[in-house]
Amino acid sequence: MDAERRERDPARDEEKRRNKVDRASRRPGASLRPERAHAEPAVVGIVYQRLRTALIRQLRISSAVSDTDLGQAVSQRLGANGSDFVRTMQKAAAASRSVKVPAAEAFGIVTSLEAYEEQFGLKRRKS
Numbered sequence: 001m002d003a004e005r006r007e008r009d010p011a012r013d014e015e016k017r018r019n020k021v022d023r024a025s026r027r028p029g030a031s032l033r034p035e036r037a038h039a040e041p042a043v044v045g046i047v048y049q050r051l052r053t054a055l056i057r058q059l060r061i062s063s064a065v066s067d068t069d070l071g072q073a074v075s076q077r078l079g080a081n082g083s084d085f086v087r088t089m090q091k092a093a094a095a096s097r098s099v100k101v102p103a104a105e106a107f108g109i110v111t112s113l114e115a116y117e118e119q120f121g122l123k124r125r126k127s
Helices: 010-019 040-059 067-078 082-097 103-119
Strands: none
Touching (some): 040 082, 040 103, 082 103
């Protein structure tokens, strides 16, 4: 094999990469673009389910309970503001079922859910 052929030409390699067509989208260079996972709904859903499951166990109530009934139980037994709790849980449930949730909104919901976990003694505070 020729010595010149063995040496790779970086400029030519870059040109090949730019012209490469992603088979799924048929757009040049599409396979090289960074893609975001858009995992916000999944994260909200995980924290929502973790809080819900822990409260259901702590309060010893049915797992089929609605967020409204769970809020009433939390208000009566744990002394929290039931309406704020229910509103947060409903937002979290809707966001977890959503296809796309803005990152800032997801962060706010997760922060609220984690604050409830700490308030109810379900999660230790980070030191």
